Amino acid sequence: xxxxxxxxxxxxxxxxxxxxxTEPAWVRGLLIAAALVFLLLFLMLPLAAVFAQALxxxxxxxxxxxxxxxxxxxxxxxxxxxxxxxxxxxxxxxAAAWAIAKFEFRGKNLLISLIDLPFAVSPVVSGLIFVLLxxxxxxxxxxxxxxxxxxxxxxxxxxxxxxxxxxxFVARELIPLMQAQGADExxxxxxxxxxxxxxxxxxxxxxxxxxxxxxxxxxxxxxxGEFGAVSVxxxxxxxxxxxxxxxxxxxxxxxxxxxAFAVASLLALLALVTLAAKSFVEWxxxxxxxxxxxxxxxx
Amino acid sequence: MIGLIRRHSVLPGFxxxxxxxxxxxxxxxxxxxxxxxxxxxxxxxxxxxRIATSxxxxxxxxxxxxxxxxGAMTNALxxxxxxxxxxxxxxxxxxxxxxxxxxxxxxxxxxxxxxxxALYASTGWIGRWLEPLGLPVAFTPLGVWIALTxxxxxxxxxxxxxxxxxxxxxIEEAAAxxxxxxxxxxxxxxxxxxxxxxxxGFALSFARALGEYGSVVFISGNMPMRTEIAPLLIxxxxxxxxxxxxxxxxxxxxxxxxxILFAINGLQWWSRRHEVRSHG
Numbered sequence: 001x002x003x004x005x006x007x008x009x010x011x012x013x014x015x016x017x018x019x020x021x022t023e024p025a026w027v028r029g030l031l032i033a034a035a036l037v038f039l040l041l042f043l044m045l046p047l048a049a050v051f052a053q054a055l056x057x058x059x060x061x062x063x064x065x066x067x068x069x070x071x072x073x074x075x076x077x078x079x080x081x082x083x084x085x086x087x088x089x090x091x092x093x094x095a096a097a098w099a100i101a102k103f104e105f106r107g108k109n110l111l112i113s114l115i116d117l118p119f120a121v122s123p124v125v126s127g128l129i130f131v132l133l134x135x136x137x138x139x140x141x142x143x144x145x146x147x148x149x150x151x152x153x154x155x156x157x158x159x160x161x162x163x164x165x166x167x168x169f170v171a172r173e174l175i176p177l178m179q180a181q182g183a184d185e186x187x188x189x190x191x192x193x194x195x196x197x198x199x200x201x202x203x204x205x206x207x208x209x210x211x212x213x214x215x216x217x218x219x220x221x222x223x224x225g226e227f228g229a230v231s232v233x234x235x236x237x238x239x240x241x242x243x244x245x246x247x248x249x250x251x252x253x254x255x256x257x258x259x260a261f262a263v264a265s266l267l268a269l270l271a272l273v274t275l276a277a278k279s280f281v282e283w284x285x286x287x288x289x290x291x292x293x294x295x296x297x298x299x
Numbered sequence: 300m301i302g303l304i305r306r307h308s309v310l311p312g313f314x315x316x317x318x319x320x321x322x323x324x325x326x327x328x329x330x331x332x333x334x335x336x337x338x339x340x341x342x343x344x345x346x347x348x349r350i351a352t353s354x355x356x357x358x359x360x361x362x363x364x365x366x367x368x369x370g371a372m373t374n375a376l377x378x379x380x381x382x383x384x385x386x387x388x389x390x391x392x393x394x395x396x397x398x399x400x401x402x403x404x405x406x407x408x409x410x411x412x413x414x415x416x417a418l419y420a421s422t423g424w425i426g427r428w429l430e431p432l433g434l435p436v437a438f439t440p441l442g443v444w445i446a447l448t449x450x451x452x453x454x455x456x457x458x459x460x461x462x463x464x465x466x467x468x469x470i471e472e473a474a475a476x477x478x479x480x481x482x483x484x485x486x487x488x489x490x491x492x493x494x495x496x497x498x499x500g501f502a503l504s505f506a507r508a509l510g511e512y513g514s515v516v517f518i519s520g521n522m523p524m525r526t527e528i529a530p531l532l533i534x535x536x537x538x539x540x541x542x543x544x545x546x547x548x549x550x551x552x553x554x555x556x557x558x559i560l561f562a563i564n565g566l567q568w569w570s571r572r573h574e575v576r577s578h579g
Contacts, residue, residue, distance in 0.1 A: 020470075021475055028388055035384045036396070037375045040424075042449055043402050046414035053417050063337065091465035092323045099316040103308055111320070117328055120560045122510025124530040125335075125549045128537060133334040137542055153480065163327050187309050196311035218404070225407025228512035228530065232537060245409040245513070252413050261417075264410040278405075279398045 054261035073239045074263065076245035077155070081243060082223045085162045089219055090212065093170025096134070098204075102186065112175065118167045127232025130161050152289030153235030158243065161229045166219045173215030174208060176289045181207055190297035210288070214281045221274040225267055335553075338546045350547040355523055356532060363529040367508035370447035372462065375501045378455025379493070381420055383556070385456070386463040400456050403449055408513030411449055414471065415442065415518040446514040451504030458500035462493050489503030495570030499563055506559040 022028070065071065096115060100108060118126065132138050134151035144151060151157045182192055185207070189199040205212075227245040234241045242250060244263055251260035332541040350356065384390070385397055403411070419436040429436055436442045466489070474484040512530040519526040529552055536545040 021471055021481075022387075025479060032384050032388060032390050035377065035381045037397060041398065042445070042452060043399055045418055045424065046411055046449065047402065047406070049414045049417040050410060053414075074527055088323075092320065095316040095323075096320040099313060099320050102310050103313045103317075114324060117332070120506070120554065120556050121332075122512070122530055122549075122552055123511045123554055124533050128533060128545055128549050129331045129335050131537060132338045132542065132546065133331050135542070137540075139334050139337065140532065160327075160331075164331065167327055183308070183310055190309050199310075200312070221405050225405075225410070227407060227409040227412075227469075228534075230338070231512075232534060242579075245407045248409050248413060260413060264413055267407045267410045271402065271407070273411075274405040275398050275401055276403070278401065279394075299384070 020280065047268060050261055050264050053257060054265040056261075057258050061258050062262050062265075065256075065262035068259070070239045070242070071247060071259070071263055074242045074244045075240065075266070077158070078224050080155075080242040081159055081162050082220055084116045084159050085166055086216060086220050088163060089166055090170045090216055092167070093172075093174050093215055094208075094212070096171045097174035097178045097208075098200075100175050101181070102183045115171050115175075116168050118164055123165060123226065123228030124232060126164050127161055127229040130157060130164070130233050134160075152233050153237065153241060155241065157233035158230050158241065160232050162223050162226055165226050165229050166222045169219035169222065170212065170215035173211050173218070177208060177211040178204075210281050210285045214285075217274055217277050217281065221271065224270060333521050335546065335549070336574055337541070342543060342547065346543070347547050347550075348433075351551050355527070356529070356548060358524045358547075359527045359529040359532045362440060362443060362526065363509060363552075364555075366443040366447050367451075367505050367511075369444045370451055370472060370508045371501050371505035373444075373448045374451045374455050374504045375497060376454070378500060378504075379459055379497060381456045382459040382463055386460060387434075401453050403452050408450065410509065411514040411515075412446070412517040415446055415449075415514070419445065419518060437518055438522070441525060442518040443515055446476075446518055447508035447511060450511050450514050451508045454507065455500030458496040458503070459493050462496040463489075466492055482524040495566055498568075499566050502559050502563045502566070506556050506563075509556060535573060548549060 023031075052232055066138055090291060096111075099105075100112065122128075131152055132145060134140055134157060136145070136152075138152075140151075153159070185203050186199050189203045190196075194202065224243075226243075227249075230243055231246060231249070234246055235241070236242060236250060238250065248260050248264045248267070251257075251263065338441055381400065383399075385393065416423065416437050418424050419429070419442060421427065421430045421437070423433070423437070426435075426437060434441075436445065470488055470492075471484055474488045475481075476558075479487065510530060512528075512534070516531055519528065519531075521527055521531055529548060533545045533548050536542075536548070
């Protein structure tokens with residue numbers, strides 16, 4: 001009887017049902033317009049302004065600003081910082097995810113919370129922490145002076161504080177991924193006689209490579225772009241301890257706008273490359289997940 | 300303690316992985332944070348109280364908390380609209396728009412910072428239209444609000460989007476076939492389902508805004524008592540080698556962000572419990 005009443009439904013009923021499952025066309029249009037105008041005002045205009053201001057005096061002035069000695073020194077320091085920081089935090093992320101995802105131990109949730117801690121600390125406070133540790137009046141200050149070592153207002157301070165602010169990126173990407181994958185495949189490899197390293201390189205690494213890349217991309221973007229924390233420990237010595245974001249600030253405060261926006265435009269390009277790489281990795285992950293799903297169906 | 304009890308596993312490598320994890324975590328995060336605790340312990344409380352509640356500091360908290368709240372609320376509203384539009388509708392350049400939402404995560408804050416005066420100063424692209432209307436944005440709290448909305452923009456979209464995408468269409472169909480109008484379905488069925496994610500995104504956006512420095516300092520003008528945010532005051536005190544003053548303000552801000560983090564964890568626990576109950 002129920003089946004009969006289902007098939008005998010009048011047509012107007014189903015169109016009414018469809019109406020109840022989506023919004024009228026004008027509401028849809030209005031919502032899409034609101035979302036796009038919001039993004040235009042808050043995201044796209046600032047981005048466009050960076051490139052427009054950088055090229056305001058023409059491409060010659062733009063290139064000249066980028067070729068300056070201090071600008072090149074800032075670019076070198078930013079690259080150096082990223083080259084040191086990213087591998088360390090990537091290695092840490094892999095080690096932490098291996099321990100957390102493949103083994104059971106007490107205090108696991110506490111450990112995960114502690115790894116996330118740097119995200120809860122304001123960049124400026126992160127800088128302050130390292131000044132309190134290594135500054136003149138700091139914990140290790142007197143010892144550093146007596147050994148003629150300089151951390152604050154020098155490159156080691158910049159590297160340390162960048163390690164701190166980008167600390168969780170790779171780990172927080174890998175931990176949930178490896179937890180979801182479990183330890184069965186690795187277990188099988190070990191039982192079949194593979195050693196620890198071989199198991200990691202042949203079984204684990206191929207499974208996590210996209211997640212790892214994703215974390216590295218985000219970690220690198222933050223390492224190159226960090227401003228507040230680095231600003232506190234750098235001392236703003238031109239040509240020596242200015243990273244690219246700090247050099248942007250110095251130029252801007254000297255009213256050298258074309259040069260400031262020229263260096264800023266390089267960082268904006270880095271951001272766009274980061275977004276593109278991120279989208280690619282996301283697309284790739286979905287793709288491999290789908291392939292794996294289909295493969296499982298076929299076997 | 301961590302790692303003392305470990306159930307048997309055939310996999311090797313627990314000890315080195317765990318050892319490196321704990322060592323590196325201690326060196327990079329825990330010992331430096333201990334330096335802050337050590338400095339805090341050496342403050343005497345009347346002195347701490349005097350610094351943390353001086354008029355200039357109080358007005359910086361008011362601006363920081365007020366503008367962060369306004370920014371997070373703006374992001375809650377438009378974040379839900381954006382997530383909804385991205386999940387439910389189809390429109391040109393949708394994938395591009397989706398990818399662009401993450402721009403504030405990728406764009407260095409100093410770059411966003413110097414672009415805002417270029418837009419909102421009296422000669423800027425937008426400022427030149429707003430200023431004659433009696434609505435100056437640059438060097439006012441309004442400018443701080445815009446900067447803090449920018450930095451917190453992705454959070455609500457990225458927390459609400461997956462929840463909306465995973466929602467079972469059957470629930471909505473059931474509500475509709477039971478006679479609920481569209482608005483009633485949204486209010487009574489969809490909204491409660493996304494509320495925990497929305498609150499989490501709101502809190503994350505608020506916490507991020509509270510600590511933000513780089514994108515704000517260029518557009519705010521940094522006038523004491525008027526457009527000075529709390530993180531800027533920390534930097535100012537450090538530049539004067541006033542470590543004690545900087546630490547006192549930092550402790551207040553750190554306590555606020557830990558409270559928010561705690562609230563987010565509570566929210567997630569509550570929403571998980573909620574989910575279990577409604578499914579079982």
